[in-house]
Amino acid sequence: MSGTPPDDPRADRVAALRWLRTPAGEAATARAADLVADRVDVLPALARLRAEVGPDGAGPAWELARLRARARATFGDDADRLLLTADALEQAGRPVLATRRARRLLAGGARSVADLGCASGTDxxxxxxxxxxxxxxxxxxVARELTAANAEALGVADRVQVVAGDVVALVAxxxxxxxxxxxxxxxxxARRAGGRRQLDPDRWSPPWSTVALLLDRAPACVVKVAPGLDHARxxxxxxxxxxxxxxxxxxxxLWGRGLSRTWRRASLLLADGWLLELTADRDPGTAPxxxxxxxxxxxxxxxxxxxxxxxxxxxxxxxxVDPTIAxxxxxxxxxxxxxxxxxxxDVLPFNLKKLRALLRARGVGRVTVKKRGSPIEPESLARQLRSxxxxxxxxxxxxxxxxPTVLVCDVSG
Ligand SMILES: C[S@@+](CC[C@H](N)C(=O)[O-])C[C@H]1O[C@@H](n2cnc3c(N)ncnc32)[C@H](O)[C@@H]1O
Incomplete structure (x- = not known):
């Protein structure tokens, strides 16, 4: 793995991550994990950690312990061995889905795979x-440090090479x-910048032009895109x-042409881990x-x-119910x-007064509001309809x- 130039501001971050992997860092993180498990508030926890593990290690150990606790729901037992930053955890996909993608990619016969933008190494x-x-x-x-550490912690370092590189140039x-x-x-x-979602694919990093080029040049590839991606793209x-x-x-x-099997696929991950799929080889159009x-x-x-x-x-x-509403x-x-x-x-034209009267007549005091194709704010309408x-x-x-229409449903009690 190539190093970080000492004048790079991220060098401090890398140094802190490396310390967390030393015996002293691991002991500090274990102590911080106890405090997180005991639900000790941040200020007293940090004061205790500073006294016990020193002023420099307390903050990083506390942050890692908190991130591992947060990651547990998604990463299960692996979470307690992962090296994480808040940024990397936010960008990380679900391991169960990364595994499914990996299997489909390898079923095509590939033996070596480039993870282009590895972050904390979930893929x-x-x-x-x-x-x-x-x-x-x-x-x-920082991403390279995390991926190398996580590959080692999870026992796959012998199959992983972590390298510095610009994906734009590699795909070109x-x-x-x-x-x-x-x-x-x-x-x-990366589809976020400065904590905000980048809705324009041309502003992703790497940008859409690299996505399109990869799909053209690599038949065995898969690209994660924003759920709202325009089908025209x-x-x-x-x-x-x-x-x-x-x-x-x-x-x-988006699946590369060598792995594409259909036009569109909808997949539903059930609670027990099973996946249901719906596919269409061509556009089925709109329903009647x-x-x-x-x-x-x-x-x-x-x-x-x-x-x-x-x-x-x-x-x-x-x-x-309407050609434009699902x-x-x-x-x-x-x-x-x-x-x-x-x-x-009941089905009635949208009118707050009439809706209130109808709900009252039916003895309904609490509602859940759902909306589609309406500018109303569901929580605020639910409050207005309380009785x-x-x-x-x-x-x-x-x-x-x-x-504009209201449908009253599932009346009970
Ligand atoms: C959304 S994250 C990847 C998350 C990862 N697949 C996971 O599930 O943990 C995108 C990563 O791409 C990296 N990246 C963005 N532009 C890049 C570029 N031009 N070359 C190399 N890496 C890049 C970012 O630093 C970031 O770590």
Whole structure:
């Protein structure tokens, strides 16, 4: 691994990370982990740590212990061995999904994979565990330090080479389907800058031009992109996949042409780790539109983002309530993991006074507000609709055939 020039401001960060891996650093982090587990507040915890491990080590040890505690939900037992920074943890994907990606990448026959922008090494470790020889590249010395440490801590260092490099240049130099000397590549551009999301793919790092070039030059690659990526950007012959977990999008991927199997794929990660998939070889278009019926169905975000709501609708015998809104309706409840269903009791034009009166008449005092295609703020409307009644309901604010409409659903109590 190449070093960090001493005048680089990140050199201090690297030095602190290296200290955390020494016996003294590990002991300080273990002590900090005890204080985190005992829920000691930050100021007294830092005072105790300063007294016990010295003024320089207290801050880094406390931060690492806190980050490991936060990472446990996603990384499981590995979390307690990871070297992390807040930035790297925020950028890290879910290991379970990194493993799935690694397996698909290697099923194409690749043996060596370039992890282009490795950060803390989530993909690097998943690829190495899946059997690949990994070249992990990052411009940032802190990222390289983290990846090298994590590969070692998780027992895959013998399959990982960490190198300094600019992904833009490496992709520009790709030839014969190989990048950075590897058979395959994973690219996960940084899509945040200064704590804010970069909505414009041309401002990602590396930018969209590098993503497009990689997809052109490396048939065996996968790129992580923003869930809101415009479908018009997806090159011909490239499979785009949206993966959801727990009702929100976990990741969106573009698969190189050598690995693409379909036009669009929606994948649903269930709590037990199983994945359900919905695929279409061509654009299924929009679902038919019809009047609101007895049940309203909210499609899973992976089905919506991938443009596959029409497939879900066909499966359920459902129609859209409006051509521009992803709510489906049918006569009966749906036994499908691709939607959550609500029993509709009332449909009325949006009018706060009339809605309040109706809820009061039904004894509803608490509502959950959902919205699509409406500027209302759900929490604020839910507060405005509170009343002494003991019943509950789901209030859906949307457009039906173009008109602002409220659907009162799931009334109970
Ligand atoms: C979103 S993070 C990768 C996260 C990683 N896949 C994970 O799950 O932990 C993007 C990484 O790309 C690196 N990066 C951004 N632009 C780069 C470039 N031009 N060359 C090399 N690395 C770059 C950043 O330093 C950052 O570590």
């Amino acid at each position: 690097t470790v998943a690829l190495a565990r899946a059997g690949a020889a990994v070249t992990a590249v990052d411009l940032d010395p 130099a790709a030839a014969d389907g190989r990048v950075a000397g590897c058979d395959a590549a994973v690219l996960d551009p 997806v090159p011909d012959g490239v499979e785009a996949e949206w993966v959801s977990a727990g009702g929100s999008i976990a990741e969106a991927l 539109v019809g009047p609101v019926r007895g049940w309203l169905h909210e499609p899973d975000p992976a089905a919506i983002r991938s443009g596959l709501v029409a497939l879900v609708a066909a499966d359920l015998g459902a129609t859209l 709510y489906l309706t049918s006569d009966g409840p749906a036994d499908s993991p691709w939607v959550s269903s609500h029993a509709v009791t 002494p009644g003991s019943g509950t309901a789901v209030v859906v604010v949307t457009r039906v055939a173009g008109a």
